[in-house]
Amino acid sequence: DIQMTQSPSSVSASVGDRVTITCRASQGISSFLAWYQQKPGKAPTLLIYSASILQSGVPSRFSGSGSGTDFTLTISSLQPEDSATYYCQQANSFPFTFGGGTKVEIK
């Protein structure tokens, strides 16, 4: 199975800050990576697919990059509504594993 490791597990930042979350796959997954946002008590929502393609309706302050084993989710200017937990997920091979999540809090 492909293991997905996210870091950090949590981050606290101020409004307007740039926040970067990394996701590392235990083996190469090409660009078959998605990022999801989950707010407390809610279902996850898709932010980015194919490592770097922004889902329709997602603010442009979110961006994704990477291929192979190393990926990044960046929030260019953190907003209060971005307080959530973020998960990466690989779709290169079954089982479609998720990273452990990164909780983003607003200072």
Add this chain to the structure above:
Amino acid sequence: VQLLETGGGLVQPGGSLRLSCAASGFTFSSYGMTWVRQAPGKGLEWVSIIGHTGVTTYYADSVKGRFTISRDNSKNTLYLQMNNLRAEDTAVYYCAKKVMVRGDNWFDPWGQGTLVTVAS
């Protein structure tokens, strides 16, 4: 597009439960579907996936042999039959539509989830 899960509840260890996911707003028979679960306070765990015809299925090792995914395209409904339930199966179970483009897959949208509690 809407996905609505039902069927969760409290069940004793060793018991069974069937979850349903009613889909609307898209051509259900054209898309693969998946179940993902989240134990209380924990991260997301992929559970199972089914192809658009229902012929192809895959399972996480943690549920293989105990859970069965199926679908009824005439009813626009996805199912998850869960047998021999264990305490560690306690979680919110989400269904989601699988989108596949050029070999890549992602899940969008997700239902609101249904809580399964396995306890005596």
